[in-house]
Amino acid sequence: MYDDLIDLEQGIEELFTDPDADNARSYFRNKNRGIVNKVTTVEQAVSVHIKDGDYLAVGGFGHVRIPSSILYEIVRQKKRNLGMAGHTSIYDSDLLVSTGCLDRCDISYVIGYEIRGLSNSARKAFEKKEVRKTDWSNCALAWRFYAGAAGLSFIPARNMLGTDTFKHSAARTVTCPFTGKKFAALPALYPDVGIIHVHRADTFGNCQIDGILVSDPYLARASKRVIITTEEIVPHDQIRANPQSTIIPYWCVDAIVEVPFGSHPGNMPGEYWFDEPFFKMFLDGMKTDEGRDSFYDEYVYGVKNYDEYIAKIGGMERMRQLRGEEYLINTKNGG
Amino acid sequence: MADYNPLELLVCIAARIIEDNSTVFVGTGVPMAATMLAQKVYTPHVIAIFEAGAVAPQLPGLPISVGDSRTSYHALMSSTMNDVMETAQRGMVDYCFLGGAQIDMYGNLNSTMIGTDYQEPRVRFPGSGGANDLGSLIWHTIVVTPMDNRRFVEKVDFITTPGYLSGKGAREKAGLPKGTGPYKVITNLCILGYDEETCRMRIESLHPGVSVEQVQENCGFELLQAKKLEITPPPTATELRVLREEVDPDGYIIGR
Numbered sequence: 001m002y003d004d005l006i007d008l009e010q011g012i013e014e015l016f017t018d019p020d021a022d023n024a025r026s027y028f029r030n031k032n033r034g035i036v037n038k039v040t041t042v043e044q045a046v047s048v049h050i051k052d053g054d055y056l057a058v059g060g061f062g063h064v065r066i067p068s069s070i071l072y073e074i075v076r077q078k079k080r081n082l083g084m085a086g087h088t089s090i091y092d093s094d095l096l097v098s099t100g101c102l103d104r105c106d107i108s109y110v111i112g113y114e115i116r117g118l119s120n121s122a123r124k125a126f127e128k129k130e131v132r133k134t135d136w137s138n139c140a141l142a143w144r145f146y147a148g149a150a151g152l153s154f155i156p157a158r159n160m161l162g163t164d165t166f167k168h169s170a171a172r173t174v175t176c177p178f179t180g181k182k183f184a185a186l187p188a189l190y191p192d193v194g195i196i197h198v199h200r201a202d203t204f205g206n207c208q209i210d211g212i213l214v215s216d217p218y219l220a221r222a223s224k225r226v227i228i229t230t231e232e233i234v235p236h237d238q239i240r241a242n243p244q245s246t247i248i249p250y251w252c253v254d255a256i257v258e259v260p261f262g263s264h265p266g267n268m269p270g271e272y273w274f275d276e277p278f279f280k281m282f283l284d285g286m287k288t289d290e291g292r293d294s295f296y297d298e299y300v301y302g303v304k305n306y307d308e309y310i311a312k313i314g315g316m317e318r319m320r321q322l323r324g325e326e327y328l329i330n331t332k333n334g335g
Numbered sequence: 336m337a338d339y340n341p342l343e344l345l346v347c348i349a350a351r352i353i354e355d356n357s358t359v360f361v362g363t364g365v366p367m368a369a370t371m372l373a374q375k376v377y378t379p380h381v382i383a384i385f386e387a388g389a390v391a392p393q394l395p396g397l398p399i400s401v402g403d404s405r406t407s408y409h410a411l412m413s414s415t416m417n418d419v420m421e422t423a424q425r426g427m428v429d430y431c432f433l434g435g436a437q438i439d440m441y442g443n444l445n446s447t448m449i450g451t452d453y454q455e456p457r458v459r460f461p462g463s464g465g466a467n468d469l470g471s472l473i474w475h476t477i478v479v480t481p482m483d484n485r486r487f488v489e490k491v492d493f494i495t496t497p498g499y500l501s502g503k504g505a506r507e508k509a510g511l512p513k514g515t516g517p518y519k520v521i522t523n524l525c526i527l528g529y530d531e532e533t534c535r536m537r538i539e540s541l542h543p544g545v546s547v548e549q550v551q552e553n554c555g556f557e558l559l560q561a562k563k564l565e566i567t568p569p570p571t572a573t574e575l576r577v578l579r580e581e582v583d584p585d586g587y588i589i590g591r
Contacts, residue, residue, distance in 0.1 A: 001490060001501050002443070002494065002500055002501045002505075003501055005494065005500070005509070006500055006501065006505050006508050006509045007508075007509075013453075060402075061387050061400065061401075061402030061403075062400075062402070063400060064387070064400055064402045064403050064404075086462075088387065088402065088416070088464070107462045108462055108463055108464060109461050109462055109463070109464040109465075110461060110462060111459065111460065111461045111462075112460075112461035112464070114363040114364075114399060114400045114401070115363055115364055115399050115400070115587060115588075116399070118460075118461070123458075123459055126459045127455065127456055127458070127459045128455065129452075129454040129455040132454070133453070133454060135447060135462055135463065136463070137463040137464075137465065137466070137467035137468045137471075138386060138416065138420075138463065138464050138465040138468060139386075139416060139417070139420040139465060139468040140467075140468070142415075142416045142417050142420065143417065143420075146417055157424070158424055158471060158472060158510065158511065158512050159420075159424075159467055159468045159471040159472060160467060160471065161471065161497070161509040161510040161511050162494075162497050162500045162505065162506065162508075162509030162510070162511060163443075163467060163494040163495065163496065163497050163500075164447065164493040164494045164495065165447070165462075165463050165467045165494070165495050165496070168447075168453050168493075173510065181510065182509075182510035183510060184510070210413075211404055211407050211413050212385075212387045212388035212389050212402060212406070212407050212413045212414065212415070213388055213413070213414065213415045214387050214388060214402060214415065214416050215415060215416050215417060216415075217415065218415075218417065267399075267400070267403045267404055268404075269403075269404035269407065270404065273404070274399055274400075274403070276399075326404060328395055328396075
């Protein structure tokens with residue numbers, strides 16, 4: 001039983017991206033190094049930097065520090081045939097797969113909403129063969145981003161081995177030239193576009209992030225183009241005063257958009273907590289096709305931009321409550 | 336009739352199993368409640384690690400996500416997934432708690448799919464998440480799960496996370512780190528462990544009022560038995576009070 005898995009030297013599924021380090025270098029050779037203003041709008045960031053067919057990687061943790069404004073705009077602009085790293089992905093991949101934007105996905109975590117259960121819309125979409133799938137573990141994708149960030153074509157690792165997760169991946173095995181031991185060889189992942197929401201950035205794209213970083217330092221460096229949304233754009237001097245706090249340097253970044261409350265309904269560490277009633281409303285809606293369509297009609301197609309969306313979910317009053325929940329304080333009148 | 340529900344039983348038993356000053360990788364749900372309960376009642380110096388990068392928080396309440404801001408509340412470090420998983424890969428993490436849709440006699444876990452066609456499964460689940468990483472790299476894997484014969488199966492549809500694979504020596508042959516592997520399975524009926532010679536699952540401790548026959552009826556494969564079967568002490572009044580009042584007052588996990 002399972003003996004075929006133990007000796008397997010190569011996963012059998014599709015490798016969606018080119019791991020070749022020299023091809024990546026050719027791209028990065030021509031990337032702009034100028035310290036120039038990259039501020040733009042959500043609409044422009046998506047229409048200029050995301051093309052049909054591109055492979056995306058989304059920062060944060062699926063429902064924590066997610067670039068919601070960009071995700072909604074991808075849906076609104078009806079981008080098609082996108083690929084995605086389904087790495088710790090929750091609301092992000094759900095939005096894209098349940099609206100037909102995705103046709104392939106490297107999966108390490110999709111469909112689930114952790115403690116809240118599963119999303120029916122995402123489950124149904126990922127069960128179809130029209131969305132081509134290759135499986136990995138969370139850290140396999142994290143290390144694949146690292147290999148890209150480091151300018152390599154693969155990285156050896158000790159996870160995945162002996163399992164169907166390996167069989168249904170595009171990983172291989174490699175023998176260590178020093179010890180003779182067997183390792184998994186994980187191909188570098190160079191996404192076409194990385195999309196990350198941060199706490200602070202200057203107009204050039206130097207970014208600061210509070211709290212846990214997930215794999216974002218590597219995801220940003222490995223991606224050919226990077227779109228940043230930020231809670232606030234801060235003066236350049238504030239970056240230079242704390243250079244040790246620059247998590248993503250400007251040279252990775254192609255577009256900066258200031259989007260306050262930009263991770264709603266997700267948690268933004270130190271800023272606002274999850275909007276739990278919104279997630280419940282969303283997951284209840286996703287149980288039927290009609291519920292799904294009416295959600296997108298109301299919250300995505302029915303609003304012009306993210307400011308209108310924030311007004312629709314309850315505006316400043318709602319966001320003040322969510323900030324209180326994040327700070328573990330009661331902001332209601334009278335305590 | 337017992338004055339605790341099956342989920343409370345799972346959490347209380349899981350909370351007793353890890354030693355103080357050990358490092359524990361904590362997953363969503365029951366493991367979070369068990370770790371918090373352990374810290375409050377038995378082992379205050381257990382170091383909790385979360386896969387998104389948080390290390391040793393002083394949790395102010397149950398997190399919703401293993402990546403939310405509660406997981407880094409008063410933490411020692413807010414790091415990256417890469418860093419905490421590399422810490423596991425170099426042998427610094429003692430325990431992890433996992434769950435799954437299916438488990439077999441060698442502790443192999445399925446959280447990916449039901450069916451035979453990978454591209455078009457009968458049911459698709461989230462996938463590995465961090466489970467494969469933890470089950471590969473951490474010294475002792477503890478599974479916490481309700482027990483029935485749809486979940487405890489002869490052969491899992493998909494090995495998401497490695498147990499002992501096909502038996503003794505298989506993990507090492509596959510290339511997984513030496514000396515790692517399944518340790519215990521905590522269920523609503525009993526505590527299971529693994530036979531050292533065959534790496535097969537065995538009954539080690541029966542919960543109060545549960546018989547060997549009842550456990551076997553709820554398992555889709557033949558279980559071995561430890562030489563001496565223990566009886567699991569039921570949840571104590573202190574465990575239940577702290578669990579209900581301090582760890583999960585809103586009943587997110589224990590459903591009260």
